[in-house]
Structures are given as C-alpha cells and as structure tokens.
Amino acid sequence: MRRAIHVLGVIALTLIGGIPVHAAEKLKIIASFSILADITKTIGGDVIDVESLIEPGADAHMFEPRPIDIKRLSEADMIVMNGLGFEPWLDRLKPSSKKAPLRVIASESIVPLPFDHKDHAHHNASDHDAFDPHAWQDVGNVRLYARTIAAALGSHDPAHQALYSENLSRYDAALAKLDQDIRNKIAAIPETRRKLVTTHDAFGYFEKAYGVEMIAPLGVAPEAQPSAKDLARIIRQIRADSIPAVFLETMIDPRLAQQLAAESGAKIGGTLYSDTLSAKNGPAGTYIAMMETNIRALTDALAP
Ligand SMILES: [Zn+2]
Structure with missing residues (x-):
C-alpha cells in the first residue's frame, strides 16, 4: 500500500512537471x-x-x-x-x-x-x-x-x-x-514657516492633505517658462510673506530657482519629487522612498 502511494506520488509529480503552460x-x-x-x-x-x-x-x-x-x-x-x-x-x-x-x-x-x-x-x-x-x-x-x-x-x-x-x-x-509620519513631521514645523515656493504646480493635493502652502510661479507644466514679470511677482511675494525656502523640482532647469533664491533671500531647499521616481538605487526609488525624501527635504529647509 505504502509503495502504491509512493508510485502514485511519482506519477503526479511527473504530470505537474509536464505542464509548462x-x-x-x-x-x-x-x-x-x-x-x-x-x-x-x-x-x-x-x-x-x-x-x-x-x-x-x-x-x-x-x-x-x-x-x-x-x-x-x-x-x-x-x-x-x-x-x-x-x-x-x-x-x-x-x-x-x-x-x-x-x-x-x-x-x-x-x-x-x-x-x-x-x-x-x-x-x-x-x-x-x-x-x-x-x-x-x-x-x-x-x-x-x-x-x-x-x-x-x-x-x-x-x-x-x-x-x-x-x-x-x-x-x-x-x-x-x-501618512502619519508626514503629519507628525509637518506638525513639528512652526505654523508660520509651513510655506515654500516650488517650480512645478504639482503639489495641490499635498497642500490640501498636509497643510503646507506651496506656491508655484511656473503654473502647471514644467515646460512653461516664467516671464520676467512672473519672477518679479514671486520675489515680491517671498519677501512680503517671509517664505523660508524655494525648492527645485526634479525636471526643472535649476537656474530659475537659484535666481529666485538669490533675489528673494529664501533658502534653496533640496529636490522635491513630483511626477517621477528616481532610478531604483536613487533617493526616490519607490513611492514610499519618494515621499520620505520629500518630507526630509521639506523639514530640513523649513525648520527654523
Ligand atoms: Zn506634473
């Protein structure tokens, strides 16, 4: 009997092994x-x-x-x-x-x-x-x-x-x-400092969910170029509202943010990832790593 079971087992395994489909x-x-x-x-x-x-x-x-x-x-x-x-x-x-x-x-x-x-x-x-x-x-x-x-x-x-x-x-x-980590980290930033300038209008949902004001002088799409008038307006706003930081965005020509920072006195924050991950071994290789990298950049730049 035992032997019979063993033989059946071998047959079954062979059949399974023969199904590549x-x-x-x-x-x-x-x-x-x-x-x-x-x-x-x-x-x-x-x-x-x-x-x-x-x-x-x-x-x-x-x-x-x-x-x-x-x-x-x-x-x-x-x-x-x-x-x-x-x-x-x-x-x-x-x-x-x-x-x-x-x-x-x-x-x-x-x-x-x-x-x-x-x-x-x-x-x-x-x-x-x-x-x-x-x-x-x-x-x-x-x-x-x-x-x-x-x-x-x-x-x-x-x-x-x-x-x-x-x-x-x-x-x-x-x-x-x-989600809770992000809330805790933002709660630790003084309320008057929870605002920044970014170069791509990609953070409306982040603002609404987490209560950080993110002003985007470029508007929606990264390819849109700001006029001299836009730049002047945003520099006035940074000064008037004491906005602590300007952030580059991954896909943007960094000269714009540097110009904004130089003329407004705001600090240049790190990179905020909006529409893309980094390479797998980069700082934003997954969605969770991307959000963690963003919140670290925010906290570093906005902390007093
Ligand atoms: Zn976008």
Missing part, C-alpha cells in the same frame, strides 16, 4: 509612469511583470508614445494609468480591434481637486483637463490607488487573488504609517 505565465502590465509601476509591482509581486512606459526621470507632461511604445501597450494584458488627464496620449490612442488590454484608472475612486484651486499665470489647459492629476501627492489617495489596482488584478487573475489582497494589506499599513 498558462499557470506559470505572468500577467504583462504596462503602467503609464514610474510611480504607478511601483504601486502595481508592490501589489502584484512576483506573479506579474510591470514596466513603466515613461521612464523614471523623464517628464510625463512632454511624453509622446513612439511606435515601440504603442506596440508594448497593445501587447500588454493590462494598462495601469493615472487618469485625470495625465495621459492625454493614451486617451487619443485607439485600442486595436483584437484583444484590447484592460485599462485600469488608478485615480478612479479618489476625490479630484479642480486645477483652479490656485490662481496661476501659466495654467496650461491643453496639458491637463479640469482636474489636477497629481493626486498621488496625498498618501491617502495612493491607498485608494492601491485598492483599485489590487481589485483589478484580482478580477483579471483570480488564481492569485489571495496574494494580491495580502500584499495590499501590507502595503496599506505601510502607507498609513507614511
């Missing part, structure tokens, strides 16, 4: 930009392949898909996008008739902010829709992004649903802790 195939997912790729990979782990279409460090606002990108998109099982007008090129892309990849809009369940919550000279309406797309700057929103992505993965790939929801719970706990 679908069970082992990973879901192919393209995320539109690096922050979404990181969130998706954190939830999907080893059972999915995720690539970011826009590479870390590249300017998402200037992106135009090349033919190779369109091919990659059409071959994916799933496309994870931000929505809120952040990927106008993807909205323009007609899905090919065969099997169109599932499109997941990560921001689907957040409460979007209108873009006119501040009065900027360089509002570039062609780049964005009526809503501010930079919702990931509020960690609370990323908890919702993660939920949306996990649900999409689970319904597309029910075999790994338990894994996705387990990874989601772990990630959600880490995000909740990150």
Whole structure:
C-alpha cells in the first residue's frame, strides 16, 4: 500500500512537471509612469511583470508614445494609468480591434481637486483637463490607488487573488504609517514657516492633505517658462510673506530657482519629487522612498 502511494506520488509529480503552460505565465502590465509601476509591482509581486512606459526621470507632461511604445501597450494584458488627464496620449490612442488590454484608472475612486484651486499665470489647459492629476501627492489617495489596482488584478487573475489582497494589506499599513509620519513631521514645523515656493504646480493635493502652502510661479507644466514679470511677482511675494525656502523640482532647469533664491533671500531647499521616481538605487526609488525624501527635504529647509 505504502509503495502504491509512493508510485502514485511519482506519477503526479511527473504530470505537474509536464505542464509548462498558462499557470506559470505572468500577467504583462504596462503602467503609464514610474510611480504607478511601483504601486502595481508592490501589489502584484512576483506573479506579474510591470514596466513603466515613461521612464523614471523623464517628464510625463512632454511624453509622446513612439511606435515601440504603442506596440508594448497593445501587447500588454493590462494598462495601469493615472487618469485625470495625465495621459492625454493614451486617451487619443485607439485600442486595436483584437484583444484590447484592460485599462485600469488608478485615480478612479479618489476625490479630484479642480486645477483652479490656485490662481496661476501659466495654467496650461491643453496639458491637463479640469482636474489636477497629481493626486498621488496625498498618501491617502495612493491607498485608494492601491485598492483599485489590487481589485483589478484580482478580477483579471483570480488564481492569485489571495496574494494580491495580502500584499495590499501590507502595503496599506505601510502607507498609513507614511501618512502619519508626514503629519507628525509637518506638525513639528512652526505654523508660520509651513510655506515654500516650488517650480512645478504639482503639489495641490499635498497642500490640501498636509497643510503646507506651496506656491508655484511656473503654473502647471514644467515646460512653461516664467516671464520676467512672473519672477518679479514671486520675489515680491517671498519677501512680503517671509517664505523660508524655494525648492527645485526634479525636471526643472535649476537656474530659475537659484535666481529666485538669490533675489528673494529664501533658502534653496533640496529636490522635491513630483511626477517621477528616481532610478531604483536613487533617493526616490519607490513611492514610499519618494515621499520620505520629500518630507526630509521639506523639514530640513523649513525648520527654523
Ligand atoms: Zn506634473
């Protein structure tokens, strides 16, 4: 009897070994930009392949898909996008008739902010829709992004649903802790110093969630150039409101911020990451590392 079981066991193993097919195939997912790729990979782990279409460090606002990108998109099982007008090129892309990849809009369940919550000279309406797309700057929103992505993965790939929801719970706990850390660190900055100038209007959600005023002389898109009049206006504002710091943004020509600092007397803060992660081994290789790097830069520059 024992021997019979053993023989059956060997046969079963042989059969399993002989099935190379679908069970082992990973879901192919393209995320539109690096922050979404990181969130998706954190939830999907080893059972999915995720690539970011826009590479870390590249300017998402200037992106135009090349033919190779369109091919990659059409071959994916799933496309994870931000929505809120952040990927106008993807909205323009007609899905090919065969099997169109599932499109997941990560921001689907957040409460979007209108873009006119501040009065900027360089509002570039062609780049964005009526809503501010930079919702990931509020960690609370990323908890919702993660939920949306996990649900999409689970319904597309029910075999790994338990894994996705387990990874989601772990990630959600880490995000909740990150959110609280940011609040604690900002609470330690004197209230009158919780304001700064940045070079890209990407922090509306951060301002609203965490109570730091972030003035962006350039308006929305990094490619918009400030006029001499804009610069003069912002320098007056820095002096009048005693704004402690000016921050460079990853994708911006640093000369602008240096000029602002020299003429206004504000301190130049470090880099605030807005729309892209750094390279994997850089200071903002993941979304959580990015937010930690940002809050460290804020705290360093705004502390008295
Ligand atoms: Zn942006």
